[in-house]
Amino acid sequence: MTAGARQTYLNYINGQWIPSSTNQTEPSINPANIHDIVGYVQQSGIEDLNAAVEAAGRAQPAWRKLSGPKRGEYLFRAADVLEQRLDEIAETVTREMGKTLPEAKGEVQRGVNILRYYAGEGMRSIGEVIPSTDSEALMFTTRVPLGVVGVITPWNFPVAIPIWKIAPAIVYGNTVVFKPAQETAVTAAKIMECFDEAGLPAGVVNLVMGKGSVIGNVMAEHPHIHAITFTGSNEVGKMIAQKAVARGAKYQLEMGGKNPVIVLEDADLDRAVEATISGGLRSTGQKCTATSRVFVQSAIYEPFKRRLLARIKELNIGNGLADGVWMGPCASQKQLETVLSYIEKGIEEGATLLCGGRRLDDGEFGNGFYVEPTVFENVSPDMTIAREEIFGPVLALIKVETFEEALALANDTPFGLSASIFTKNIGKMLAFIQDIEAGLVRINEESAGVELQAPFGGMKQSSSHSREQGRAALEFFTAIKTVFVKG
Numbered sequence: 001m002t003a004g005a006r007q008t009y010l011n012y013i014n015g016q017w018i019p020s021s022t023n024q025t026e027p028s029i030n031p032a033n034i035h036d037i038v039g040y041v042q043q044s045g046i047e048d049l050n051a052a053v054e055a056a057g058r059a060q061p062a063w064r065k066l067s068g069p070k071r072g073e074y075l076f077r078a079a080d081v082l083e084q085r086l087d088e089i090a091e092t093v094t095r096e097m098g099k100t101l102p103e104a105k106g107e108v109q110r111g112v113n114i115l116r117y118y119a120g121e122g123m124r125s126i127g128e129v130i131p132s133t134d135s136e137a138l139m140f141t142t143r144v145p146l147g148v149v150g151v152i153t154p155w156n157f158p159v160a161i162p163i164w165k166i167a168p169a170i171v172y173g174n175t176v177v178f179k180p181a182q183e184t185a186v187t188a189a190k191i192m193e194c195f196d197e198a199g200l201p202a203g204v205v206n207l208v209m210g211k212g213s214v215i216g217n218v219m220a221e222h223p224h225i226h227a228i229t230f231t232g233s234n235e236v237g238k239m240i241a242q243k244a245v246a247r248g249a250k251y252q253l254e255m256g257g258k259n260p261v262i263v264l265e266d267a268d269l270d271r272a273v274e275a276t277i278s279g280g281l282r283s284t285g286q287k288c289t290a291t292s293r294v295f296v297q298s299a300i301y302e303p304f305k306r307r308l309l310a311r312i313k314e315l316n317i318g319n320g321l322a323d324g325v326w327m328g329p330c331a332s333q334k335q336l337e338t339v340l341s342y343i344e345k346g347i348e349e350g351a352t353l354l355c356g357g358r359r360l361d362d363g364e365f366g367n368g369f370y371v372e373p374t375v376f377e378n379v380s381p382d383m384t385i386a387r388e389e390i391f392g393p394v395l396a397l398i399k400v401e402t403f404e405e406a407l408a409l410a411n412d413t414p415f416g417l418s419a420s421i422f423t424k425n426i427g428k429m430l431a432f433i434q435d436i437e438a439g440l441v442r443i444n445e446e447s448a449g450v451e452l453q454a455p456f457g458g459m460k461q462s463s464s465h466s467r468e469q470g471r472a473a474l475e476f477f478t479a480i481k482t483v484f485v486k487g
């Protein structure tokens with residue numbers, strides 16, 4: 001049976017699709033049309049979590065004993081299944097969280113690519129030989145799995161983020177308990193179906209749907225979860241870190257951003273405008289790497305602003321499933337309310353609204369969580385909209401005189417995820433690379449955009465100073481043993 005039968009999606013524990021012990025479900029709704037129920041998802045309780053942790057613990061010894069290449073074969077098979085189901089799963093992503101269909105397809109394809117990358121990782125080196133001072137000895141490092149890994153993910157990339165955590169976790173020999181965001185739990189069930197169809201042994205991956213405050217909370221303190229990898233808000237991340245530290249568990253956090261773009265007077269203006277729009281408004285601004293603050297040198301401020309506003313007017317907003325739609329709704333009512341409250345704060349605190357600012361609710365828009373793309377100017381560094389992550393299609397335009405002023409303002413934030421600059425000046429590029437406080441630095445490109453084979457993560461409060469993706473995943477999902485052998 002698939003998890004999707006009867007449109008009720010079940011937990012996946014020990015290779016079985018099972019309803020939660022609470023017998024409670026809730027609808028997962030389409031943010032573009034609240035009358036469209038994507039499916040009913042489980043509201044699990046602690047018992048379900050315990051069953052999943054137990055299953056993962058039981059599966060781990062046999063799984064870790066398999067060779068890396070053998071584990072990789074399962075990932076290759078899961079990639080093939082996901083690829084075969086790309087269109088269907090992309091449509092689910094669009095219906096469940098609102099991003100446009102082309103973006104959703106891109107994300108599912110990325111999931112396929114990540115699975116293949118980590119499938120290959122099963123064959124790559126997991127240690128190094130280090131010359132010993134004893135000429136008759138062999139000294140080397142090897143890496144071993146951590147055990148059971150808890151995976152907690154947000155709703156904004158409901159395919160890519162779970163896969164970029166689960167794939168390396170299992171290829172290095174760990175087993176997984178996965179708690180997705182409840183808003184995108186149908187998509188999560190479909191990812192599990194792919195692992196199931198790929199024939200992964202029972203218990204290697206387990207899915208428990210449910211509220212963060214119920215399931216997630218207990219995952220952080222569960223004595224049989226050896227490591228937690230989390231992507232989401234700073235508030236929740238900090239709490240998870242405290243609980244993990246208290247019991248000596250390994251943890252990894254990827255959290256919010258307040259990402260700047262700097263546009264200098266020698267920039268290619270068209271490119272800078274397009275990148276600001278794409279980086280700031282695509283996915284309705286709900287990327288952790290989305291552009292939020294736009295620092296523009298005064299000499300080009302007015303032409304930049306004119307072009308930006310003219311281009312924003314042309315954006316086609318609507319249901320992400322429809323052809324030609326560029327921007328969909330906010331992913332949930334809560335997210336819409338958060339965005340609207342930040343817009344209100346911006347106005348209250350004296351910023352000037354240049355465009356947007358309203359909920360869209362005429363006609364069909366009334367059934368969804370749509371908000372206009374919004375641009376403010378006269379934003380001072382101490383305003384809330386310049387400081388806090390909004391996670392919506394809202395840009396703050398800030399006029400600066402010099403590169404140095406822009407850089408200082410760009411760094412004036414507790415976050416440090418991504419940052420970009422538009423300039424032709426190589427000296428300024430190099431200074432930016434050196435001095436910007438961000439884990440992802442982009443030159444003449446938008447702030448959003450990550451390649452799966454490269455490390456990803458933030459500085460300052462955007463992460464736990466660890467990195468995900470690419471070979472960086474090896475650091476988190478394994479422990480090093482240093483071995484000394486003498487005959």
Ligand code: NAD
Pocket residue numbers: 152153154155156157179180181182210211212213215216217218220231232233234236237239240254255256257287288389391417458462
């Ligand atoms: P969130 O923190 O509310 O939720 C993230 C996950 O944590 C969900 O699965 C949620 O159920 C769970 N959770 C909630 N409360 C919990 C608790 N008390 N204990 C344990 N788990 C709990 O975040 P969100 O609203 O889903 O996602 C948006 C946030 O994610 C933004 O801040 C965004 O910047 C961040 N994000 C960061 C990255 C990155 O890689 N840096 C990527 C995407 C999103």
